[in-house]
Amino acid sequence: xxxxxxxxxxxxxxxxxxxxxxxxxxxxxxxxxxxxxxxxxxxxxxxxxxxxxxxxxxxxxxxxxxxxxxxxxxxxxxxxxxxxxxxxxxxxxxxxxxxxxxxxxxxxxxxxxxxxxxxxxxxxxxxxxxxxxxxxxxxxxxxxxxxxxxxxxxxxxxxxxxxxxxxxxxxxxxxxxxxxxxxxxxxxxxxxxxxxxxxxxxxxxxxxxxxxxxxxxxxxxxxxxxxxxxxxxxxxxxxxxxxxxxxxxxxxxxxxxxxxxxxxxxxxxxxxxxxxxxxxxxxxxxxxxxxxxxxxxxxxxxxxxxxxxxxxxxxxxxxxxx
Numbered sequence: 001x002x003x004x005x006x007x008x009x010x011x012x013x014x015x016x017x018x019x020x021x022x023x024x025x026x027x028x029x030x031x032x033x034x035x036x037x038x039x040x041x042x043x044x045x046x047x048x049x050x051x052x053x054x055x056x057x058x059x060x061x062x063x064x065x066x067x068x069x070x071x072x073x074x075x076x077x078x079x080x081x082x083x084x085x086x087x088x089x090x091x092x093x094x095x096x097x098x099x100x101x102x103x104x105x106x107x108x109x110x111x112x113x114x115x116x117x118x119x120x121x122x123x124x125x126x127x128x129x130x131x132x133x134x135x136x137x138x139x140x141x142x143x144x145x146x147x148x149x150x151x152x153x154x155x156x157x158x159x160x161x162x163x164x165x166x167x168x169x170x171x172x173x174x175x176x177x178x179x180x181x182x183x184x185x186x187x188x189x190x191x192x193x194x195x196x197x198x199x200x201x202x203x204x205x206x207x208x209x210x211x212x213x214x215x216x217x218x219x220x221x222x223x224x225x226x227x228x229x230x231x232x233x234x235x236x237x238x239x240x241x242x243x244x245x246x247x248x249x250x251x252x253x254x255x256x257x258x259x260x261x262x263x264x265x266x267x268x269x270x271x272x273x274x275x276x277x278x279x280x281x282x283x284x285x286x287x288x289x290x291x292x293x294x295x296x297x298x299x300x301x302x303x304x305x306x307x308x309x310x311x312x313x314x315x316x317x318x319x320x321x322x
């Protein structure tokens with residue numbers, strides 16, 4: 001007879017702890033069945049109203065689960081959203097989601113793209129009806145939940161299970177930290193610059209933080225996006241957006257919440273030359289001017305490229321099953 005304590009020790013959770021990493025916020029029990037179900041849902045365009053757009057339409061595996069051909073997301077019938085598609089990396093450590101933090105649990109995250117009129121433009125009711133009419137899905141749900149009748153709770157859990165497994169932590173930087181290889185002199189110089197100028201918000205090892213900040217960008221008059229303020233209605237949240245992860249940043253352009261910058265060089269130009277330190281909405285961390293020479297910028301970009309995780313980008317397990 002096992003005690004409750006011993007039973008807990010026998011549970012195998014889906015995300016294994018790694019030295020130097022915080023404990024994930026979302027860590028369900030390991031289940032290959034739920035992973036395969038969530039992946040099939042993720043790649044299925046029939047979840048959209050007209051059957052043309054899947055989650056993968058805006059979140060491509062080899063571009064760090066975002067898209068690189070549009071500044072803002074494109075949904076069914078070519079409809080444009082107002083924000084750049086965020087990367088789906090290490091979501092299990094996030095306590096809120098989307099650029100404005102409008103969702104506070106990974107299992108709820110998928111509702112927004114399904115129902116957003118400029119994305120999949122469908123309803124949960126229609127999606128559940130479709131899934132219950134499909135014998136392949138009914139079997140997958142039975143394998144995952146011992147019940148072939150599909151409901152929204154199980155569907156959203158399966159989505160969350162798959163996206164929680166999109167974990168990137170084997171970049172060149174990680175291998176350096178594990179003493180498996182050395183960084184070049186240029187990369188080390190860039191790392192030193194990063195720690196001085198960037199780490200307060202983009203904190204290792206996740207290279208993000210669960211906060212919202214205004215980085216001095218002027219409002220785009222095409223979208224008039226006020227950021228976190230739209231959720232909280234607090235004046236202090238005006239023009240604040242989620243601090244994104246910099247992992248795989250080399251492959252996740254264009255940058256910023258509205259995709260206005262195509263190159264890392266453009267991003268550094270903004271932080272060094274374009275910020276108005278008297279902007280009342282500007283985050284405190286940016287009120288001291290960042291000074292980088294041309295060589296410093298090259299060194300910093302060299303370091304950012306050490307955050308590229310090729311094992312993650314080209315992991316066949318994350319691609320659709322044939």
